[in-house]
Amino acid sequence: MKISMTVNGKPVSAEVEARTLLVTFIRENLRLTGTHVGCDTSQCGACTIHLNGRAVKSCNILAMQAEGADIVTIEGLAKADGTLHPMQEAFREHHGLQCGFCTPGMVMSAVDLVKNHPNPSEETIRAELDGNLCRCTGYHNIVKAVKAASAKM
Template sequence: MTKVSMRVNGRPVSAEVEGRTLLVQFLREGLGLTGTHVGCDTAQCGACVVHVDGRATKACNVFAMDCDGAEVATIEGMAAPDGTLSPIQQAFQDHHGLQCGFCTPGMVMSAAALLDENPRPTEAEVREYLEGNICRCTGYHNIVKAILAASGQPVAVAAE
């Protein structure tokens, strides 16, 4: 067992974990933050995307102990303390960027990372950035529209 300490959604957390404990397991089972989904366990689908020290990271592909001392942000930390949705979450809602919702947390976290890196991406840049996130329901058009809307760009030109 190894002691890990990190900040998750701005709160300090510490726990003893086995060396093989994945970050996604630590978040879901250890901290009860079940918004980070487990889809494929092979880093292919993107349902488990979180931010580790500000970078989009597939939590099924990193050990919890490798995040010792890190700042981790999950979908639960995106909304304001009063429950007000973040601009990206609101855009997903406004532009119907979700259907079943399984991929949505990973998509939102990936979108946030993209907009941090590139505040006004083109449609092509959004689509390329999301290549590591799989959605089986939406066809991606409304997800792209939502991300462009969250960037402050007109949606009428998006994914038409």
């Protein structure tokens, strides 16, 4: 079936199978490989994107359910000139990433977190990030980064 949506500001459309997951559509059809797949039970959050302004695990939704939606992936977060979003910049500044695999999902979740909790406490950040697994950083510097970014967003 044919689907159409806006991804990172550009209209896209494609023929997909009904069972195609949104993350598969993003990675395989659009070749936007910044969105990652780390599990098969929607636990790890590496595939988190923004759908109509909300953080959503894109492995947990069919591509056809995103018909007409406005999608932003990690590739669409920085400015067109390459300037990083304050959350991306804070992750860099505070060493909130190591291998980088969970990072796109973590950043997309964190942006949504700060939108919903403009001045989050450490406790709030930790609670709100519990849908995103990181095996490298021990979360310590991610928490610092989110806190720092919240002051600049």
